[in-house]
Every structure is written in C-alpha cells, then in structure tokens.
Amino acid sequence: MDPIRNPYAPGAGQRPPELAGRGRELDVFEVVLERVARGRPERSLMLTGLRGVGKTVLLNTLRSQAISRLWGTGKIEARPDQSLRRPVAAALHMAVRELAPHHRAPERIDDFLGVLKAFALRAAPAAGSGRGGQARLRDRWQPGIDVPAATGRADSGDIEIDLVELFTDAAAVATDVGTGIALFIDEMQDLSADDISALCAACHELSQLGGPLIVVGAGLPHLPAALSAAKSYSERLFRYQRIDRLDRIAADQALTAPAAREQVEYESKALDLLYEKSGGYPYFVQAYGKATWDHAPRSPVTAGDVQVAAPEAEAELAVGFFGSRFERATPAEREYMRAMAALASTDAADTDPDEAVPTAEIARALGRKPASLSPARDALIKKGLIYSGERGTVAFTVPHFGRYLRTQPA
Structure with a gap:
C-alpha cells in the first residue's frame, strides 16, 4: 500500500495516531485538575513503566490537558549529570509566563521572577573552581529573566529549602490567577538523590498548604523505590500509576x-x-x-x-x-546482561519481559563473586538498561531485550 499514507508512527515520544488503552490515566488526571481547581487536596502523579510503553507520549498528553484548562505548564527531561535547578527554573519560567497575561498585578509576577532568578543562579560552582567560582558561574550563564534577582528567598544554596520556597511562591501566583501550575518531569529516575529528596519535600509542603502546583513525573519501574529511599512518606505523597503493555x-x-x-x-x-x-x-x-x-x-x-x-x-x-x-554497554556489562538473558530464557520469562533475575544466580552463572559484579550492575542501572525493583534482583528496562540478546553472537 501507499507508504505516504502509512499512519503509524514508531518514534521516541511521538504520539501514535490512536492513543489506545490510556483512557483510565487521562480520566484520573482530569479528576486531579478539577479537584485542584476547586481547592481540594490532591497528590502529584507518578507514571512508571518499561521503555516503549508510551510514558513520554502520555506525559505530553497530560500536559495538553492542563494547557486546555489554562494551567501554566513546563516540562523537563532529567539527566543524571545535571542539577535540577536550571531545568526547573526554565520550566517554571515558562509556566508563569503563560499565567502572567491573566494576572491583575504585574508587580507580583516580577516579584516571583526575581525569586526564580535567584534560585536559578544559586547553582553550585564547578568542582575545583575555588573561591569566586560562584561569581564566575554567574558570569557564564544567565537565566534570561529581565528582573533583578531577589535576595533571601530560594537562594540559600540548599536545594531542598530553596525548592520548597520556590514552589510555594509559584503556587501563590497560580492562586492569584485562579488556576494551577503543573511541572512535568520525564526520565525522573535520573535525578540525583538530593534532587529527588528536594522534590518530595516541596510536594509535601504544597500538599499541606493546598497550593495549586502539582508535579507529574515519569520514570522506570524503580522510580517508586528511589522516591521512597529519599523520603519515607513518599509512598503516601504521590499517586502512582503503572503504565504497562496494551491489552x-x-x-x-x-x-x-x-x-x-x-x-x-x-x-x-x-x-x-x-x-x-x-x-x-x-x-x-x-x-x-x-x-x-x-x-x-x-x-x-x-x-x-x-x-x-x-x-x-x-x-x-x-x-x-x-x-x-547494547552498544552503550562495556564488554563487562554486556557479559552481565547476557547472563541475565540466559537465566530468563524460559517461556514464562519471555511472556513477561519484566521478569526479575536474582543477582546471586547471575554471579553463579558467571563463576564470580557477587561483589565483583557490583560495578557492572551499578553502571547498567545508571545507564538505564536494567533496574532493581527488589533487593537482590535485576530486570531489563527494555521489553524483549533478553530475547534480543539471545539472538546475538557472543
């Protein structure tokens, strides 16, 4: 048939022509938006699942829902080598700019932008920069906000304290306008432990104040464990939704x-x-x-x-x-994954590619001590190729990856 008329779209984060099987998630978020709009308490939302299940597509669709309700929105993609400060500052800058035309007091917007600029500029200096490194960092980068940076608010240098104050002020702006702000974070498992802890603390403060600002995160299946490790109350702080294969x-x-x-x-x-x-x-x-x-x-x-x-x-x-x-992995990491794939070669594991494999069995299969394989395992987790949902087990983050590895020559 005519390839020009081909309707299918197998792209990274590209919305398919028919967003099938996600009606429940869209309905849940619609309730969240409506409750927040009415001043009702509501939890932020976390989407988790393997790669290829459409988390990014769903995240973008939820953002469109928020925009249709005249919310201010911003989106970032977390990276393991990047602090949360600048991406969050840019995302909230975008969100507040969307709300600014509806605010009756422009000076209130400027006041918030001053706090936002102070938050963004309070990034830690590069390692080895020594005294004056912070000033040099400020000289190299500016957040593009045309108001003076505020002092004494969201600029302590402690990401947890600063993020709580920033989110609180952003929520106040949304309250003035009678709407809300939604911050969307993709690949959330790649945030540092300190940044995850700060996000949890900020969402906890907002839930107590009833502020109309929510975070919608998307990440791999071990994201709930990372949140729980950061703050024990995170299990009750967020609404978790597992995004799985389509029926x-x-x-x-x-x-x-x-x-x-x-x-x-x-x-x-x-x-x-x-x-x-x-x-x-x-x-x-x-x-x-x-x-x-x-x-x-x-x-x-x-x-x-x-x-x-x-x-x-x-x-x-x-x-x-x-x-x-696969090409991103070192020889030692590939050896580790091949052992995982061999151990998951039963029909049951192929039916469920999320099947976890005990790390002790991997070590036994390779004839190594478990401790000697820790560097390879940790590197694969950092690269997002495997995850540890439960202590002592690992699984592939990519569906059918074990099946693929078993077809490749050693």
Missing part, C-alpha cells in the same frame, strides 16, 4: 482505527499475529504496523502480509531500539 482490545484499536481512516482493514488472523509479535507494547505495535502497511499490497491486511513484513520490523528494532542500547 488485546487496545492493541487492535491502535492498529485498526488509523487504518480505517485510510479505508484499510485487517483480517482477524493478521491482528492475532501482530499482537503475538508486538506483545502489546505500544512502540512495537507501531513498528510492526508500519512495516506491515508498507509490505501489504492491498486491503484487507492478511497474516501473510505480517509474516513477510515482520523481519523488516525486527531488523529496525534490532538497530534502533535494542542495538543502540
């Missing part, structure tokens, strides 16, 4: 609804095979759907079309989805 009905909808808009249909056996191949993971659904469309000569799409197209989809996933991640 059969939703996966079929993701394929058939866009095709129907192009007057194309699928045979039931083709949908059976597509679900078997994709496992219901949204990214895989789009990848197999795109390849199948390009190979199918006409409507309706048959199981034979899927069989012909599947190798092309798998080759693309092997390079762009699996291979790019």
Whole structure:
C-alpha cells in the first residue's frame, strides 16, 4: 500500500495516531485538575513503566490537558549529570509566563521572577573552581529573566529549602490567577538523590498548604523505590500509576482505527499475529504496523502480509531500539546482561519481559563473586538498561531485550 499514507508512527515520544488503552490515566488526571481547581487536596502523579510503553507520549498528553484548562505548564527531561535547578527554573519560567497575561498585578509576577532568578543562579560552582567560582558561574550563564534577582528567598544554596520556597511562591501566583501550575518531569529516575529528596519535600509542603502546583513525573519501574529511599512518606505523597503493555482490545484499536481512516482493514488472523509479535507494547505495535502497511499490497491486511513484513520490523528494532542500547554497554556489562538473558530464557520469562533475575544466580552463572559484579550492575542501572525493583534482583528496562540478546553472537 501507499507508504505516504502509512499512519503509524514508531518514534521516541511521538504520539501514535490512536492513543489506545490510556483512557483510565487521562480520566484520573482530569479528576486531579478539577479537584485542584476547586481547592481540594490532591497528590502529584507518578507514571512508571518499561521503555516503549508510551510514558513520554502520555506525559505530553497530560500536559495538553492542563494547557486546555489554562494551567501554566513546563516540562523537563532529567539527566543524571545535571542539577535540577536550571531545568526547573526554565520550566517554571515558562509556566508563569503563560499565567502572567491573566494576572491583575504585574508587580507580583516580577516579584516571583526575581525569586526564580535567584534560585536559578544559586547553582553550585564547578568542582575545583575555588573561591569566586560562584561569581564566575554567574558570569557564564544567565537565566534570561529581565528582573533583578531577589535576595533571601530560594537562594540559600540548599536545594531542598530553596525548592520548597520556590514552589510555594509559584503556587501563590497560580492562586492569584485562579488556576494551577503543573511541572512535568520525564526520565525522573535520573535525578540525583538530593534532587529527588528536594522534590518530595516541596510536594509535601504544597500538599499541606493546598497550593495549586502539582508535579507529574515519569520514570522506570524503580522510580517508586528511589522516591521512597529519599523520603519515607513518599509512598503516601504521590499517586502512582503503572503504565504497562496494551491489552488485546487496545492493541487492535491502535492498529485498526488509523487504518480505517485510510479505508484499510485487517483480517482477524493478521491482528492475532501482530499482537503475538508486538506483545502489546505500544512502540512495537507501531513498528510492526508500519512495516506491515508498507509490505501489504492491498486491503484487507492478511497474516501473510505480517509474516513477510515482520523481519523488516525486527531488523529496525534490532538497530534502533535494542542495538543502540547494547552498544552503550562495556564488554563487562554486556557479559552481565547476557547472563541475565540466559537465566530468563524460559517461556514464562519471555511472556513477561519484566521478569526479575536474582543477582546471586547471575554471579553463579558467571563463576564470580557477587561483589565483583557490583560495578557492572551499578553502571547498567545508571545507564538505564536494567533496574532493581527488589533487593537482590535485576530486570531489563527494555521489553524483549533478553530475547534480543539471545539472538546475538557472543
């Protein structure tokens, strides 16, 4: 069929033509927005799941919901080598700029921007910069806020104290306007322990004050454990939503609804095979759907079309989805992952790619002491290739990664 009319979109964070199977999450967030608008207490939201399940797409959709209600919004992507200060300052700057035209007291906006600028400029100096390093850092970077930096508010240098004060002031601006502010944080598991602790403290303060500012985070399955390690009360502070693979009905909808808009249909056996191949993971659904469309000569799409197209989809996933991640690992880390994949080679583990493997068994399989493998394990966790949901176990963050590794030559 005509590749120009191909409706499928297997891209990183790219919204699919049909956002199937996420109605519950959208409804929950709609309730959160409405409750906050009415001054009701509500928790911030954390989305967790493996890679390829559509967390970023959902995060962007939730942001669109907030914007449609005239909320101020900002979004950042956490990075393990970056402090929270500057990205949060930029995101809140954007959010408050969206609210500013509706505020009846421009000086209140300027007052907040002064606090925001002070918060942003209070970044720690680079290691080894010595005395005067802070001044040099200020000279190198300015946050683009055209008001003088305030003093005595959100500028202590302690990220926890400063973030609490900044969020409180931002929430006050939203209260003046009669709306709210939503801060969206992708890849939240990559924040440092200090930054996660500060975020928890700020959200805790807002929940006690009833301030109309919420944080919507998205991260890998071990994000709840990272939050709990930072603050014990985080288990009660956030509303957690596990984003998983699509069920059969939703996966079929993701394929058939866009095709129907192009007057194309699928045979039931083709949908059976597509679900078997994709496992219901949204990214895989789009990848197999795109390849199948390009190979199918006409409507309706048959199981034979899927069989012909599947190798092309798998080759693309092997390079762009699996291979790019595998290449980031060192030889020692690859050895560790291969052992994980071999131990997870049962049919049950392949059915559930989130299956955890005991680290003691990995050490036994490699003939090593567990302590000697800690550097490889920790590096893989930092790179986001594996995670530890429970003490003494690890699992892949990427669906079907173990299956991919078992097809690769040693």
